Amino acid sequence: MIHRRYALVAGGGTGGHLVPAVTVAQALAAARGEDAVEIVGSRRGLEGDLLAGTGLPVTTLPGRGFARSFGPRQMVANLGAVAALAWAGAMALSLLRRRRPAVVVAMGGYGCVPVSLAAALLGIPVVLVNLDAVPGAASRLVGRFARAAAVAFPGTPLPRAVVTGAPVRPEIVAAAHPDAAARRRARRTLDLPPDRFVVGVVGGSLGAKTINEAALDLAALWAGRGDVVVYHVVGRRDAAAMARSAPVAEAGGLVYRQVPYEDRMAAFYQAADVVVGRAGASTVAELAVIGVPAVLVPLPGAPGDHQTANAGALAAAGGAVVLPDGQCSGRRLAAELEALRSPPGRLDAMRQAAASLGRPDAVAAVVAVVETHARSGPRPGGSVGAAPRARHGAP
Numbered sequence: 001m002i003h004r005r006y007a008l009v010a011g012g013g014t015g016g017h018l019v020p021a022v023t024v025a026q027a028l029a030a031a032r033g034e035d036a037v038e039i040v041g042s043r044r045g046l047e048g049d050l051l052a053g054t055g056l057p058v059t060t061l062p063g064r065g066f067a068r069s070f071g072p073r074q075m076v077a078n079l080g081a082v083a084a085l086a087w088a089g090a091m092a093l094s095l096l097r098r099r100r101p102a103v104v105v106a107m108g109g110y111g112c113v114p115v116s117l118a119a120a121l122l123g124i125p126v127v128l129v130n131l132d133a134v135p136g137a138a139s140r141l142v143g144r145f146a147r148a149a150a151v152a153f154p155g156t157p158l159p160r161a162v163v164t165g166a167p168v169r170p171e172i173v174a175a176a177h178p179d180a181a182a183r184r185r186a187r188r189t190l191d192l193p194p195d196r197f198v199v200g201v202v203g204g205s206l207g208a209k210t211i212n213e214a215a216l217d218l219a220a221l222w223a224g225r226g227d228v229v230v231y232h233v234v235g236r237r238d239a240a241a242m243a244r245s246a247p248v249a250e251a252g253g254l255v256y257r258q259v260p261y262e263d264r265m266a267a268f269y270q271a272a273d274v275v276v277g278r279a280g281a282s283t284v285a286e287l288a289v290i291g292v293p294a295v296l297v298p299l300p301g302a303p304g305d306h307q308t309a310n311a312g313a314l315a316a317a318g319g320a321v322v323l324p325d326g327q328c329s330g331r332r333l334a335a336e337l338e339a340l341r342s343p344p345g346r347l348d349a350m351r352q353a354a355a356s357l358g359r360p361d362a363v364a365a366v367v368a369v370v371e372t373h374a375r376s377g378p379r380p381g382g383s384v385g386a387a388p389r390a391r392h393g394a395p
Contacts, residue, residue, distance in 0.1 A: 003098065003099065004099060004100050004101070005035075005036055005037060005038045005099045005100075005101045006028070006032045006036035006037060006101060006102050006103070006374070007025075007028050007032070007036070007037050007038075007101055007102065007103050007104070007105055007370065007374070008037075008038050008039075008040050008095075008096070008099060008101045008103075008104050008105070008115060008119075009021050009024055009025040009028070009037060009038070009039050009040070009104075009105045009107060010039075010040040010041070010104060010105065010106050010107065010111060010112040010115035010116065011041065011106065011107025011108055011109050011111050011112040011129075017107050017108050017109035017111065017112075017131075018041060018107075018109075018111075019169065019282055020107060020129065020131060020166065020167045020168075020282055021039060021041070021105075021107040022039065022054055022056075023167045023168070023169050023170075023363055024105060024107065024129065024167050024363065024366055024367070024370075025037050025038075025039050025054070025056055025105075026054065026055075026056065027167075027363045027364070027366075027367050028105075028367060028370065029055075029056055031367065034055060034056060034057075035057070037056055037057075038056065038057045038058070038059060038099065038101075039054070039056055039057070039058045039059070040058075040059045040060070040061060040092070040095070040111070040115050041058065041059075041060050041061070041111050042060060042061060042109075042110065042111035043060045043061065059095060061088040061091050061092060061111070061114055061115070088113075088114035089114040089117055089118055091114070092114040092115045092117070092118035093118045093121065093122070095115075095118075096115070096118050096119060096122055096124060097122070101119075101124060102124075102125070102374040102375050102376070103124070103125045103126070103127060103370055103373060103374035103375070104116060104119040104124055104125070104126045104127070105126075105127050105129060105370055106126055106127070106128045106129065106139075106142045106146065107129050108128070108129065108130055108131060108132075108135075108136060108138055108139045108142075109136070109138055110138055112138060112142060113138050113141065113142065116128075116141075116142045116145075116146075120145045124375070125147045125373045125374060125375055126142065126145065126146045126147060127146060127147055127148050127149075127150065127369055127370050127373050128142050128143050128146040128148070128149040128150070128158070129149075129150045129164075129167070129366055130143070130149055130150070130151045130152065130156060130158055130161075131152050131166045131167075131281030131282065131285070132152070132153075132280075132281045132304075132306040132307075132309070132310060133152070133153040133155075133156060133281075133306060133309035133310050133312075133313060134156075134157075134303075134304035134305065134306035134309045135156065135157065135158055135304070135306075136303045136304065136306065137303060139158065140158070143158040143159055143160075144159065146159075146160065147160065147373040148160045148161075148162055148369050148372070148373055149161045149162065150162050150164040150365070150366045150369045150370075151163055151164065152164070152165055152166035152281055152285060152359075152362075153309075153310075153313055162365075162369055164359070164362050164365035164366050164369060165285065165359025165361070165362030165365060166281050166282060166284075166285035166359070166362055167285075167362050167363045167366055168282075168285050168286055168289050168359075168360065168362060168363065169286075170363075171265075171266045172265065172266055172269070172286050172289055172290060173289060173360045174266065175266035175267075175269060175270050175290055176289050176290050176291065176355070176358065176360055177290070177291050177355060178270040178290070178291075182270055183270055183271060185270075186266075186267040186268075186270035186271040187271045189264060189267040189271075190231060190257070190264070190267055190268065190271050191257070192229055192231065192255065192257065192271055193229065193255060196226075196227055196228055196229045196255065197227055197228045197229070197273050197341065198228075198229040198231060198271055198272050198273050198274075199218075199228065199229065199230050199231070199272065199273065199274055199275075199276060199337060200231050200233075200268055200269070200271065200272030200274070200275045200276070200277075201215040201230060201231065201232045201233065201275075201276045201277065202233040202262070202268070202275065202276075202277045202278075202283075203233070203234070203235055203277060203278055208235065208277075208278055208297070208299070209238065210297065210325050210328050211276065211277065211278070211297055211328060212232075212234050212235070212238055212242055213330075214276075214328045214329050214330050214332070214333050215230060215232050215276070215330075215333070216232075216242070216245055216246075216247070216330070217329060217330020217331070217333075218230060218330040218333045218334055218337075219232075219247045219254060219256045219330075220247055220330065221330050221331065221334050222253075222254045222334070223247060223250055223253050223254050224250060224253045224254070225253060225254050226252050226253055226254075228254060228255075229254070229255040229256075229257070230254065230255075230256045230257070231257045231259075231268070231271065231272070232256065232257065232258045232259070233259055233260075233261065233262045233268070234258055234259070234260055235260065235261070236260050236261055239260035239261075242258060242260075243258065243260075246258050265286070266290075269286065269287070269290045269292050270290065272292055273293070273347060274292070274293045274294065274295060274337060274340055274347070275287060275292050275293070275294045275295075276294070276295045276297070276333065276337075277294065277295075277296065277297070278296070278297060278298065278299050278307060279296040279297070279298045279299070279307040279308070279310045279311035279314075279322075280299075280307060280310065281306075281310055284296070284310045284311065284313070284314050285358075285359070285362070287314065287319070287320070287354055288314060288319065288354050288355065288356075288357040288358040288359070289355075289358035289359065289360050290354075290355075290358070291319075291351045291352070291354050291355030291358065292351065292354060293319060293320065293340060293347050293350035293351060293354065294314065294319065294320040294321075294354070295320065295321050295323055295333065295336050295337065295340075296310075296311035296314065296315070296320050296321070296322050296323065297322075297323050297324070297325055297328045298310070298311050298322065298324070298325065299325070300324075300325045300326070308322070313357065314354060314357060317353045317354070317356055317357050318349065318350060318353030318354075319350050319351075319353040319354030319355075319356075319357065320350070320354065321336060321340070323336060
């Protein structure tokens with residue numbers, strides 16, 4: 001018996017691709033039933049942690065990204081990546097023949113490529129969801145044959161683009177535009193004083209070395225300040241080293257909190273007067289939906305310099321300032337943050353400017369594009385023809 005799905009949602013390799021993939025998959029499952037949607041991700045990366053507890057069937061395939069520099073070691077790594085892609089493609093073909101989905105939703109990243117290519121070979125519609133202002137190599141490849149590309153930013157150079165905004169988690173949407181009471185509740189949740197200026201620092205799920213070091217230097221500069229808080233999410237990769245370097249609190253001085261990972265991001269955003277962080281598409285979308293002023297430090301060397309483009313969109317609206325990675329130091333952060341505080345009303349204006357770009361309806365808009373291009377046929381979950389029974393959740 002063949003167990004059908006309505007949609008396979010494919011992507012992964014990084015949290016920036018996988019978290020929106022889970023958000024879209026859960027929205028489709030809410031409309032079609034949990035058994036009608038399956039997430040297909042990469043065995044490498046963060047899938048194990050981020051997919052635990054989603055309640056949806058999950059299949060992982062082999063694969064890795066390609067090195068963009070050239071040298072003996074990189075050439076060997078890229079040969080391995082080609083072999084993994086070929087093996088993942090064969091597994092994806094087998095999976096698609098059994099699942100017979102009405103649509104494949106490609107969320108970007110190398111994790112979506114084998115499933116999307118296999119879908120194209122079998123004539124299954126592919127809808128690409130592209131989050132960055134500058135598409136990566138995987139999105140450019142899939143975009144060539146996708147029926148539509150749901151994009152976060154106007155002007156994204158992909159064929160058949162439809163501007164939907166970037167999908168944002170429901171808990172972030174629910175936290176949009178916090179008032180003073182919501183800010184106080186969020187600060188209580190994070191055990192922060194209610195009446196200080198709060199700087200939230202985050203460099204992504206793994207962390208960002210430049211931002212982490214600048215935040216520690218900022219904390220040292222502000223050690224005697226009794227009017228500020230630094231809430232520092234250091235990331236799992238550098239958590240041990242950062243913990244050893246954490247400043248010792250002075251009585252009546254700076255309140256400094258350090259955590260390796262924060263899963264209460266709605267409270268984090270609501271509690272912060274300003275957020276310092278990278279400019280991944282999901283981060284920029286969440287800042288805009290909630291309406292949080294930001295100092296954005298784009299990742300240098302990102303493919304197509306897409307983080308600079310993402311940050312530029314928020315900065316152009318007036319919701320952020322952009323600080324190049326090479327200039328990100330404790331002293332420069334202190335100067336930028338004081339500049340945001342000094343003109344009366346500037347932070348309120350930045351909140352409104354950021355919120356003007358927010359798309360709380362982005363998930364619904366993406367689902368509408370998917371529904372438009374999915375092929376009709378028997379309802380997912382039914383039995384179609386006779387075939388050997390496949391192990392649930394495996395290719």
